[in-house]
Amino acid sequence: MTTEVRSLREFKMPDVGEGLTEAEILSWYVKPGDTVTDGQVVCEVETAKAAVELPIPFNGVVEQLFFPEGSTVDVGTVIISVAVAGEAGAAPATAPAPAAPAPAAEAEPERREVLVGYGPRTGTAQRRARRTTTTTTKAAAPQPAPVAPAAPAPTGPVAELQLGERPLAKPPVRKLAKDLGVDLRAVTPTGRDGVITREDLHAYAEAQAAPAAPAVEPVVVEAAEAVVAPVPVSGAGDVRVPIKGVRKATAQAMVASAFTAPHVTEFVQVDVTRTMKFVRKLKESGELGRDVRVSPLLLVAKALLVAIKRHPEINAQWDEAAQEIVVKGQVNLGIAAATPRGLIVPNIKDAGSKTLAGLATSLGELVETARQGKTSPADMQGGTVTITNVGVFGVDTGTPILNPGEAAILAFGAVRELPWVHKGKVVPRQVTTLALSFDHRLVDGELGSKVLADIAGLLEFPKRLITWG
Template sequence: MTQDTSLRFREFKMPDVGEGLTEAEILKWYVQPGDTVTDGQVVCEVETAKAAVELPIPYDGVVHELRFEEGTTVDVGTSIITIDVAPGSGDAPAAPAAEVPAAQAPVAEPPAAEEAEPKGRTPVLVGYGVAETSTKRRARKGTSPVPEQAAAAAAIQSEMNGHGVAPGAARPLAKPPVRKLAKDLGIDLATVTPTGPDGVITREDVHAAAAPAPAPAPVLAEPAVAAQPAPEPVAAGARETRIPIKGVRKATAAAMVGSAFTAPHVTEFITLDVTRTVKLVDELKADKNMAGLRVNPLLLIAKALLVAIKRNPGVNAAWDEAAQEIVQKHYVNLGIAAATPRGLIVPNIKDAHDKTLPELAQALGELVSTAREGKTTPAAMQGGTVTITNVGVFGVDTGTPILNSGESAILAVGAIKLQPWVHKGKVKPRQVTTLALSFDHRLVDGELGSKVLADVAAILEQPKRLITWA
């Protein structure tokens, strides 16, 4: 009796891991066909327009098919992996035509001898076939390569042989773009140590073989922003390099363009003496109530902004164009702009207005650590109301920041430098910085914006106002 294959095979579709996301790029597969998986096991990492997210499988069973290669952008709702929840109970069905990319459309299966699968699984790089072995494998229904794919596979095999791998020897596994990179850099893939899943050679492996490891990045004075990755080596003779616009970079660009041409920006500046704030930071570092917490000027700047918003609540609002309403927010989700290897992200501290200074320090530390590790979730970047961007970590005095989409204001913090300053009628060396506040002029007029910026500056000049104004 033939088992109903619709009950045996489960299709796991690309979920919407954020709110309203339409697509995601498959960054890495952690499983391959033939692997056993359990409910809740992470099978792949995907990058949305907001963050990188690991996806767990909701089934127990054996991986039957990976529908897309790493690096492919897939629409939400499209099947990306098939799981056999009852292995060994019959032949696998052909993949549904609607779920398979055009380049992988099913063709007639050629007659072949039915032979058992070998006990050891040869590592497979999805979409590139299996390295030659002495044991024949049964062709999978619905996945026989079309002539173009067969030709591509032959070309890849030829290229592999061209890298000095003798026939019958174990051939290095790598994607075509990685092979091209190795060829451009003059690297023999057979000499590269792979670090990818199942022994796959990655771009990073090729770069590591081509150049010595980079020196450790310097520790920034203000750790609220992660260091940018070093640029990739440029092939000799190359006059330009093209980098695909996708993921976080693509989403950031769209948001910035939308914000710049939707919200009329106004930016105001103020230069101030923050010597007392710097001294308070040193005192707080020695306070037992702040032990183990991240204490730096950014913490007090964030607290100063929250107090300024409390004194001027009209700045914390949003413009609803569809409803033709101004939405006044009675909470503050404080965004902190962070530069990560994937691009600029702005996670926010939920209900920052309700947090004590130690609680704010803990939340800020967790936000920074998570961003640096690339573990920021889409939920952490949604619902922000006001943002701080700390350009001072790069030695920049200030800038004219663009509003985070849907928010009313953004505060740019410049570098804190020892400068000559008139203090109590005399010129003395003092710790000085410049702040810049950009705001949506539909929501915030010049008077309100000026009051907010002046209040932040007044608190940082006289930190005791954190007590008297709070």
């Protein structure tokens, strides 16, 4: 015969990325009184790098949620406590005492790996109803709820958090709703399976547009996506936008980079007429694969990788503590991507070893994952050199700031038809401007100039990419 005892175990906010110090709780999938199992996802959090789901590392019954949705919590802070069943004073018996009843199930649920955490999650896990809150709700810790089949209704600030259905929408659409100050629950979905689309949001916003009074009142928003919607603060229509998440991390990283690494930027104009023709040929022939997206950025990336192979010293990092320059053994090529969460720089691991077809596949996967808002923290760690494609915005060039810890970043400008001297005649040609910024502690003017000249030469005569790559 056994006597069951219960003890409380606390789950702390983990560091789901490299060196991150805080994360925002986007949504809770459990509430006090719920039974949880090892590996079950209990909440979704947003760090400065990505949104990830957190699994609990033990079995038990939820005792208390220490922070409501929308709270920013330091790494290492307790966010949930769980009453864990144990045994004490066990006596010999012919059969072991039955374990605490688990939720009924017909069969063992399929288990699959999670993005981060302590174990696999079940394939049949269901998200619980979404909580909503007003902009006036403070991030106060809720009062502990007793573990019982029917917990009493909370009081105080927690009373403002009510359960409701979570509208279906993709992360970019949720970000747009936040920017527009639109409550997704008020929008009528027209997408497949009841998913709210961008068009639905714009249609709703236009229908609501009117010369309304600028009085500021609490705005109900989805706390998991944004605690506070942009709020006018003066008659002139000023808007305050909270600086957090990816935007906050980007600002801090750029300031640190600008004031620690001595930047030098060099520019070159390149006749890329042959490159543009080569891109069209690859698209039409399908030789890289029918489902592979071919773009000028692909050839720019390949040209940079070939130039690094010829001048590996530019693929380096400054080690301040050891006072050493570390030349990296492989190239992890970062691609700056503007996403609904802000600017992120995921990277292609060991990009220098890939063929043109392999690079095209990896680049397509990277871009699609970023667009869906599913880039993991691991995909944004360990970059060694970066490309920023400012040309997609119609910009000719710029002076890009280094991604922290990297020695170089290449800006690819817009491709324009310009008058150009070609074979002794002035004729219209496809021309772009490249800008290479580098850390002058690691890269001197000669090395930077050679790398940029190599990239320009490869794009002017792209068939060399096949020979040298």
